[in-house]
Amino acid sequence: MDLDELLKVRARYDAEVREDAQPDGGDALVERVGGVVRQSVPGLGWNGVLWSDLDEETADAQIAAQVSFFAERGCPDFEWKLYEHDRPADLGARLRAAGFVPEPPETLMVGRVAELAQLPVEPPEGITLRVVTDEAGVDLMMRVHAGAFGTERPRIREALLSRLRDEPETIAAVVAMAGDTPVSAARMEMRPGTAFAGLWGGGTVPQWRGRGIYRLLVAHRARLAAELGIPYLQVDASDDSRPILERLGFGVMGVTVPYIWTRPGPDTD
Structure with a gap:
């Protein structure tokens, strides 16, 4: 995609x-x-x-x-x-303050599904x-996340279980097994x-990297998106994932930074 197309797609992403x-x-x-626009959820969900x-x-x-x-x-x-194009330009500094x-x-x-599905x-x-459809499959995903990212992710586990139970049509999850x-x-x-499906949580344990598994999971999800008539795949890519995605044909729409506010703990001496 050229710059003009990427900007148009980004505007559509922002709106939808x-x-x-x-x-x-x-x-x-x-x-x-x-x-x-904010989301609030009880329990372990994303706020x-x-x-x-x-x-x-x-x-x-x-x-x-x-x-x-x-x-x-x-x-x-x-x-x-x-997102780097959000206003005002110093919003990040204001959040830190x-x-x-x-x-x-x-x-x-962002990538075009029609191309990625090939x-x-x-x-x-x-x-x-x-294919993940139940709690056992979610627990396999959590084992991968712990090995790939080095952290436990109870919020993601809870969110996956909730969506598989209540809205299975909104999620497609998969585990690569050796x-x-x-x-x-x-x-x-x-x-x-919406015209976008989001790719999330893609990770491979260290000893299995470099064998094309990440690429396989992108292609698998692109074919599912094509079957559903979704034109674009969107990713918030890490530095490790970005070069792989660029080789697969994804274009860069900008940069996003998660800013986290944490409730202050009790005062200590």
Whole structure:
């Protein structure tokens, strides 16, 4: 895609996926308050700001309002998902001044499903794919996440179980197995009425990297998206994933940074 096309696709992504966001689970609530679209959810779900349309005069007040809202709900933390083209230009600095901590930046990427669905999907030798439909499959994914990313992800586990139970048509998850051992996993999230399916959680345990499994999981999900008539795949790519995705034909729409607010702990001497 050339720059003009990428900018048009990004504008469509902002409108459909961010500004007109839909809840990512049955218990989640998405609402627009002032110049902010946020999601709140009880339990272990994802809480955060998905979109904002602010300026120099309104930004600080809206940041304070969201901190107050999530704090009053008792949330231990929440995320403000900042995109580099969001206004005002110094929104990141304002978030840091309000106590948010930035996580590593991610590259917002997009690919055409019609092209990606043509990628070969023959698994590497010794690898089979298992479609995730139940708790046992989710637990296999969590084993991969722990090995690939070095962290436990109870929120993701809860969100996956919720969607498989309540909205199975909005998610497609898969695990790559080497015999009885899960070695890679990924999911695709879809929402009715949007032109985008999001690719999330793609990771491979270190000893199985470099064998084409990540590429296989992208191709597998692209074919599912093609069957559903979805024209674009979107990824918030890590530095490890970006070069692979670029080789597969994904274009760069910008950079996004998760800003995390964490409830202050009790004072200590």
